[in-house]
Structure formats: structure tokens, C-alpha cells
Amino acid sequence: MRLNTIIQGDCIEELKKLSDNSIDLIFADPPYNMQLENALYRPNNTKVDGVDDEWDKFGSFSEYDDFCTAWLKECRRILKDTGTIWVIGSYHNIFRVGTIMLNLGYWILNDVTWYKTNPMPNFMGTRFTNATETLLWCSKSKELKKYTFNHKSMKKYNGDKQMTSVWQIGLCIGEERLKGKDGKKAHSTQKPEELLKRVILSTTKQGDIVLDPFFGTGTTGAVAKKLKRSFLGIEREPEYIKLAKNRIANIKEYFEEADWIEENKSLLIP
Amino acid sequence: MRLNTIIQGDCIEELKKLSDNSIDLIFADPPYNMQLENALYRPNNTKVDGVDDEWDKFGSFSEYDDFCTAWLKECRRILKDTGTIWVIGSYHNIFRVGTIMLNLGYWILNDVTWYKTNPMPNFMGTRFTNATETLLWCSKSKELKKYTFNHKSMKKYNGDKQMTSVWQIGLCIGEERLKGKDGKKAHSTQKPEELLKRVILSTTKQGDIVLDPFFGTGTTGAVAKKLKRSFLGIEREPEYIKLAKNRIANIKEYFEEADWIEENKSLLIP
DNA sequence: TATAAAGGTGAATCCGCAC
DNA sequence: AGTGCGGATTCACCTTTAT
Numbered sequence: 108m109r110l111n112t113i114i115q116g117d118c119i120e121e122l123k124k125l126s127d128n129s130i131d132l133i134f135a136d137p138p139y140n141m142q143l144e145n146a147l148y149r150p151n152n153t154k155v156d157g158v159d160d161e162w163d164k165f166g167s168f169s170e171y172d173d174f175c176t177a178w179l180k181e182c183r184r185i186l187k188d189t190g191t192i193w194v195i196g197s198y199h200n201i202f203r204v205g206t207i208m209l210n211l212g213y214w215i216l217n218d219v220t221w222y223k224t225n226p227m228p229n230f231m232g233t234r235f236t237n238a239t240e241t242l243l244w245c246s247k248s249k250e251l252k253k254y255t256f257n258h259k260s261m262k263k264y265n266g267d268k269q270m271t272s273v274w275q276i277g278l279c280i281g282e283e284r285l286k287g288k289d290g291k292k293a294h295s296t297q298k299p300e301e302l303l304k305r306v307i308l309s310t311t312k313q314g315d316i317v318l319d320p321f322f323g324t325g326t327t328g329a330v331a332k333k334l335k336r337s338f339l340g341i342e343r344e345p346e347y348i349k350l351a352k353n354r355i356a357n358i359k360e361y362f363e364e365a366d367w368i369e370e371n372k373s374l375l376i377p
Numbered sequence: 378m379r380l381n382t383i384i385q386g387d388c389i390e391e392l393k394k395l396s397d398n399s400i401d402l403i404f405a406d407p408p409y410n411m412q413l414e415n416a417l418y419r420p421n422n423t424k425v426d427g428v429d430d431e432w433d434k435f436g437s438f439s440e441y442d443d444f445c446t447a448w449l450k451e452c453r454r455i456l457k458d459t460g461t462i463w464v465i466g467s468y469h470n471i472f473r474v475g476t477i478m479l480n481l482g483y484w485i486l487n488d489v490t491w492y493k494t495n496p497m498p499n500f501m502g503t504r505f506t507n508a509t510e511t512l513l514w515c516s517k518s519k520e521l522k523k524y525t526f527n528h529k530s531m532k533k534y535n536g537d538k539q540m541t542s543v544w545q546i547g548l549c550i551g552e553e554r555l556k557g558k559d560g561k562k563a564h565s566t567q568k569p570e571e572l573l574k575r576v577i578l579s580t581t582k583q584g585d586i587v588l589d590p591f592f593g594t595g596t597t598g599a600v601a602k603k604l605k606r607s608f609l610g611i612e613r614e615p616e617y618i619k620l621a622k623n624r625i626a627n628i629k630e631y632f633e634e635a636d637w638i639e640e641n642k643s644l645l646i647p
Numbered sequence: 648t649a650t651a652a653a654g655g656t657g658a659a660t661c662c663g664c665a666c
Numbered sequence: 667a668g669t670g671c672g673g674a675t676t677c678a679c680c681t682t683t684a685t
Contacts (some may be wrong), residue, residue: 148675198513
């Protein structure tokens with residue numbers, strides 16, 4: 108298995124080619140199946156540039172369920188027994204994803220809430236501001252208890268208090284947000300690096316292999332590199348792969364990990 | 378239909394006796410199916426008094442799914458077209474509940490995160506502190522858009538900023554927590570009144586009928602009374618009913634609702 | 648140059664009535 | 667069910683333009 112590469116192809120097909128029990132961590136940011144129908148306008152009459160990508164369209168709940176069952180089943184097969192998986196979603200899809208994972212035998216360790224510090228408001232005043240996304244962190248099964256969790260590191264990272272399942276993190280905007288040649292956002296759902304930093308720092312050791320089956324513009328790969336983990340990405344769109352490769356190649360600064368290293372000396376690769 | 382009463386009996390059987398399109402709001406706090414097998418101990422070897430009630434035990438996912446499908450189906454039948462439903466749960470059950478609701482045709486309006494200000498830590502350091510529960514707020518279907526949502530009131534309640542889907546509220550402890558004759562907590566999962574206050578204030582008008590099919594020790598009834606709404610409770614355990622009746626009868630103070638009244642004059646009952 | 652004002656934007660299931 | 671139109675509706679943060 109060649110590491111630190113991006114495989115171009117269909118997620119399920121490419122997952123099938125990977126070996127049993129070979130991956131330490133999976134981070135998956137699948138399509139949410141948002142079911143948006145009409146355009147949304149702000150109070151000043153500008154149009155919201157929402158998600159209307161083809162990759163987010165499914166014909167029915169049943170189609171979406173079949174898709175998720177297929178890739179989640181492969182993920183469980185290729186995960187090591189000490190490995191865990193993270194799946195991120197919104198209320199549009201996370202309940203279906205959670206049920207499918209439970210039915211496949213996954214064991215939920217935490218439902219982590221990404222509490223957005225700067226969510227888009229509900230302009231019409233018809234609901235509460237939707238301020239969260241949910242991450243499911245799961246082991247392969249209830250019986251497997253030797254999964255990696257760097258409790259001390261996360262406690263230190265959190266100001267010497269045990270980190271909770273609520274993570275207050277801003278949206279990916281500004282410098283960090285990748286732009287296309289037209290100056291517009293290159294990917295409609297790029298995740299903030301801080302989110303991936305917490306994921307990778309908490310649930311991998313140095314040298315572990317992190318797989319992202321919906322690689323997009325490569326936030327998982329970028330953070331893995333900055334934290335000196337190996338990564339493997341699967342992505343269908345050549346345009347995203349191009350951006351991701353360039354992004355990762357240009358990384359020259361690494362995250363400070365002094366605390367983590369201090370607490371995990373025995374895990375370090377010589 | 379006699380209002381402001383508690384019906385003793387099986388939740389599903391009693392729901393079946395209620396009329397179509399007759400309820401304005403449902404708040405449901407069903408069994409979570411926690412699947413706790415071994416006792417949990419604190420670092421000092423004291424045992425954690427968790428949920429170990431018979432009513433929280435189900436033989437399998439399928440049994441739990443059947444149970445939830447049955448009561449959620451009845452709830453959808455008895456809700457008015459302008460009504461909505463809230464269901465609270467944890468990661469143990471909320472994904473199954475959410476999927477069942479979607480499959481029954483409910484339409485998710487928000488997934489509200491109850492962010493506990495004082496959650497129980499993870500003593501073993503094996504996971505992140507589980508600091509949330511999730512509330513699903515749903516209408517009967519996608520097409521029904523005339524549900525009650527007191528946007529302005531909630532905005533005022535929240536310091537003149539739109540209220541988000543994250544509610545920071547403490548656990549129900551201290552004076553508010555009902556105790557049995559032995560001084561121990563009377564109910565293992567009593568919810569804080571602040572939670573119900575936000576639910577009822579945001580999604581009912583004065584005089585509306587609020588149904589709680591898992592009434593327990595009556596937090597829903599108590600808050601409904603304090604906010605001058607009518608309530609209807611269903612509860613199987615006579616012991617809980619006794620406590621709830623006494624609790625609600627003793628209420629003499631009402632929540633201040635000046636802001637709400639100011640913003641909703643047209644809705645007031647003469 | 649510095650500060651202020653104006654404009655843009657983010658995984659969004661976002662109106663209600665008359666015809 | 668679809669269309670048209672009057673009217674009510676937003677928060678944090680970053681970028682660009684104006685003073």
C-alpha cells in the first residue's frame with residue numbers, strides 16, 4: 108500500500124481493493140444528502156451560494172442508505188481492531204448514518220458536537236440557528252476496547268481539563284479556505300483544520316495510517332502531514348485531487364506537538 | 378379530553394385512545410436503551426447510580442425500533458397539522474429515533490443540542506466527556522409549514538440575538554431534583570425545567586395542549602402550568618404519577634413571560 | 648497611514664397569501 | 667400544484683472601499 112497518496116476513483120470500488128485490518132483511523136465526510144430545493148435569499152436579496160453539487164444528490168432515503176451501508180461496511184473490514192472511525196454529518200444525514208453503523212456492528216464511543224462559533228443565521232426566523240454538525244466516533248465493535256485514545260494529550264490541549272464532546276470551532280473561512288481561479292470557494296464543504304487536528308491528535312499515534320474515503324480538497328491529508336501521520340485519500344473528482352496535491356505539497360510548517368510527545372514518548376517511532 | 382391530568386397506563390395503548398389532530402405539542406423523553414451491562418465505578422471505588430431501571434431494557438435494536446415506531450406513529454396521528462414534536466435522547470438511541478421519525482414522514486426542523494454545563498466526567502479517561510443530549514424538533518411533514526415558532530420571543534429571551542440550536546443548561550440537581558422518602562433521587566432521568574421552558578415557550582401559544590407520553594415525575598406538566606399552557610401526561614408507574622401530581626399541585630409561582638406576551642399579543646386568550 | 652464604513656459569505660432542508 | 671408578488675427577515679468574521 109503506497110502511503111501519502113490520493114487514489115482517483117469511486118469510493119466504494121477503491122475501498123474494496125484495500126486489505127483487511129490495515130488502517131488505523133478513518134475520517135469520513137460523506138455527502139449529506141441535503142435535499143435543498145429552492146434558492147435561499149438573504150434579507151438584502153443576495154442569493155446564498157449553497158450546496159448544489161451533483162455529488163450530494165440522491166434519489167431517496169433508500170438510495171442514500173444503500174450507499175452508506177456499502178462504504179461503511181468496507182471501512183469496518185479494512186480497519187484494524189485497534190482502529191476507530193469518525194464520520195461527520197448534519198441532521199440531514201447523521202441519524203441514518205448512525206443507525207446504519209449500529210446495524211453493521213460499530214460501537215459508538217462518542218457523538219462529538221462541532222459547535223460552530225459563526226454559523227449562518229436563519230434569515231427568515233423560522234427555526235433556531237442551525238449551529239452544529241455531529242461527528243460519530245466509533246470502534247469496530249463493543250468487544251474491542253484497545254482502541255487508541257490519547258486522553259492525557261487532549262486534557263493538556265484543553266487547558267488541563269478533560270476535553271468534552273463539544274468542540275467550539277469556527278467555519279473554514281479566510282486564508283484557510285481554498286479558492287478556485289475565479290476567487291470563489293474551491294469546494295463547497297471544506298472542513299476547518301482545527302477539527303481534523305483534534306480528530307487525529309486524539310485517536311492516532313505517530314506513524315499511524317489515516318484514511319479519508321471522501322478526500323475532497325485534502326484537509327485530512329494536510330493535517331496528517333502536519334502531525335506526522337501517514338494518510339491515504341480516495342476522491343472521485345480530479346479537480347479536487349489537483350488542489351489537494353498542491354495544498355499538501357506546499358506544507359512546510361508542522362503543528363506544535365510538544366505536549367503530545369511528552370505524554371506519548373513510548374509511542375514515538377525511533 | 379380532560380386536560381391537566383395524568384393518564385396511568387401503557388404509553389402506546391393510551392396514545393391510541395386519543396383523537397386525530399388534537400394535540401398542539403408533544404414532548405417525549407422515551408427510554409434510551411442504554412445497554413449498560415457492567416456497573417460503573419468512580420476512581421474512589423464508589424458506584425455510579427446510573428440508569429438501571431427495568432423500563433430502559435430492550436432485548437435488541439429491533440425490539441427498540443418496533444417500540445419507537447409504534448408510539449411515534451400514534452404521536453404523528455394525534456398531532457395537529459400546526460403542531461410539532463420534540464424527542465430527547467442520547468447517542469444510545471437518538472440515531473435510531475431520528476431514522477424512524479424520518480421513515481414515518483416527520484420533517485426535522487432542528488436538532489437541538491443540550492450542552493450540559495456540568496456533565497459527569499469520563500472517570501476512566503477512555504473517551505471524551507459525554508456532555509450532550511440531543512433534541513429532535515420535527516413537524517408532521519415537509520409540506521406543513523404553519524407550525525408555531527415564537528422567533529421574536531426566543532430572540533428576546535436570548536439577549537436580542539437569534540437563539541441557536543445549542544442550549545447550555547445544567548443538569549437537574551439541588552432543590553429542583555425530586556427526592557424519594559429515602560433522600561435518593563426519585564427518578565433517574567429527571568430533566569431540568571429550563572429545558573422544558575425553552576421547548577414550550579418557543580413552540581406553543583398560550584392555551585395550547587402539550588402532551589408528554591413519558592411523563593415521569595412531570596417536568597413537562599410543571600412547566601406547562603407555569604407558562605399557562607394545558608398539559609396531558611401518560612405514565613405507567615403509579616409512584617411517578619403520585620410524585621408528579623403533588624409537584625404540579627404545589628406550583629404557585631409562574632414564569633415571567635412579559636416579553637413573550639408583549640411580542641404575541643394577538644395570540645393571547647382574552 | 649490609520650480608521651471606519653460598506654460589502655461579501657458560510658453543508659440551509661428558511662414566507663404566505665392570492666389567483 | 668404552480669406562479670406571482672408583497673412583506674418580513676440575519677450573525678460573525680473577513681475583505682474591500684471610503685474617509
